Amino acid sequence: MHLNNQKRMTLPFTLFPHHIFLLILLLHPPPCPATGGGSWSLLLPSIGISAMHMQLLPTDRVVIYDRTDFGTSNISLPNGKCRPNSTDCSSHSVEYNIACNSIRPLMVLTNVWCSSGTLMPDGSLVQTGGWNDGDHVVRVYKSCDECDWWEVPSGLSQQRWYATNHILPDGRQIIVGGRQSFNYEFYPKMSTTETDFSLMFLVQTNEPDVENNLYPFVFLNTDGNLFIYANYRGILFDYVRSKVVRTFPAILGGDPRNYPSTGSAVLLPLRIVQGSVVNVEVLVCGGAPRGAYKNANDGKFDGALDSCGRLKISDPDPQWVTETMPLARVMGDMLLLPNGDVLIINGASAGVAGWELGRDPVLSPVIYGPDKPTNCRFEVQNPSTIARMYHSTAILLRDGRVLVGGSNPHDKYKFSDVLYPTELSLEAFLPAYLNPILSGLRPIIISPMTKTMVHHGERFIIRFQVSCLVDPNLVKITMVAPSFNTHSFSMNQRLLILDGVNTTMAVGNSHYEVSVVAPPSGNIAPAGNYILFVVHQEIPSEGIWVSIR
Known part of the structure; x- marks a missing residue:
């Protein structure tokens, strides 16, 4: 089923109290964020x-x-x-x-x-x-x-x-x-x-x-x-x-x-x-x-x-x-x-x-x-x-x-x-x-659960869970090619932001799905293994392995 034909649901605001201030800060950040993270x-x-x-x-x-x-x-x-x-x-x-x-x-x-x-x-x-x-x-x-x-x-x-x-x-x-x-x-x-x-x-x-x-x-x-x-x-x-x-x-x-x-x-x-x-x-x-x-x-x-x-x-x-x-x-x-x-x-x-x-x-x-x-x-x-x-x-x-x-x-x-x-x-x-304080904003991918294979240009669905309210405009799906690192250079390193994230929609209590399109060609993403992440308000999920063929 094409997600564009589904009716978008609006979920109640379910942030935990200690996340409210953090969400406000993320939505309205200061001109230059403070240093000293990580x-x-x-x-x-x-x-x-x-x-x-x-x-x-x-x-x-x-x-x-x-x-x-x-x-x-x-x-x-x-x-x-x-x-x-x-x-x-x-x-x-x-x-x-x-x-x-x-x-x-x-x-x-x-x-x-x-x-x-x-x-x-x-x-x-x-x-x-x-x-x-x-x-x-x-x-x-x-x-x-x-x-x-x-x-x-x-x-x-x-x-x-x-x-x-x-x-x-x-x-x-x-x-x-x-x-x-x-x-x-x-x-x-x-x-x-x-x-x-x-x-x-x-x-x-x-x-x-x-x-x-x-x-x-x-x-x-x-x-x-x-x-x-x-x-x-x-x-x-x-x-x-x-x-x-x-x-x-x-x-x-x-x-x-x-x-x-x-x-x-x-x-x-x-x-x-x-x-x-x-x-x-x-x-x-x-x-x-x-x-x-x-x-x-x-x-x-x-x-x-x-x-x-x-x-x-x-x-x-x-x-x-x-x-x-x-x-x-x-x-x-x-x-x-x-x-x-x-x-x-x-x-x-x-x-x-x-x-x-x-x-x-x-x-x-x-x-x-x-x-x-x-x-x-x-x-x-x-x-x-x-x-x-x-x-x-x-x-x-x-x-x-x-x-x-x-x-x-x-x-x-x-x-x-x-x-x-x-x-x-x-x-x-x-x-x-x-940082554990951001756990309420961090997506958890629930489908697919195991390594999946997609073909260039193929549309596929990612389902994920977030405990707070999700703004579709603050979601993106990225794919990272794992690199070979030596002497300060990471060979084959590549990050793709996939097309279709504006299709993010609620499908249940704190559950969402997004329909994205795999990279269109080998010039943009050579066939091989990538790690796919759901990123919500710049906070990534744990990734899943995806093989592009």
């Missing part, structure tokens, strides 16, 4: 390894790994196993079970240091490259109670170290760049003769002795082309014809934003209206000033950048708009939260990425509201007590928390006599929307 929770004091790379899987487990040449880790391989041709019998990869708050050691054979990866449509993590014996290797991990990594020794045409991956509309992934790899390739290959393709943009943005174009920021644009940003500028790239479609202006100031002058970037939420996305914007924040890498190696630690650049790549004549963060930051992670806000977390306020090259940890996250007034977009959050420096990570979980781990600015595990010891702990940042 809270922290230590999950595990040690997972045995430093979380250098993380990926959430559709099983609600997280695969985590560091590198195989760090030395002996603090967790052993199971059943007395050792890596082949090695005396190292410790694990360098683990699977974290969110529900049980437990870890299971995994065996990765070749060196995954500074590698990359993509969650594939079948729910497996396909991870590519690394260092030394691992630079041409493709590894696959699909979660189950007894599963482990399996490896394809020569799965790549070129070495991929500090490369970036992105899922494509056809279900393959593209692997872009890497140290001294000014090209791109695909996985899986279409044929045994398929190889790599040159990308001159990576040559043009490479700086001798610094580079500043490693782990380039790559986003799939809604026209099917790729936005690729390296160093201080970006292009729109047709990867099928290997052609630059558009060159964008340099970011204001011209300072580098990619590794090792490590900033971060996100594709801002894509709002789908009548089957299309009107505005496509990229936000790039933080990094280090030009020359900071050389200075850090000479013992001088320049202050990090406090600027963000926002570029509407869908405009006919796009220009960068600069905004100033309340806290300067290098090596910060940028994550899309379920309500469309951007979380900026981890990192340092001086130096650059690399061994011993960062100083002065930034302990307080910042939340950026893309749709708020220009001078009120940043909110400083409550600080952690743990420094998260080089090789730290962060990912969004289905329950709305942010999993935070890692930090090892040393070439081995070092726990004493250093400024910033190797960090093996795992903690969670809880954004303010998880």
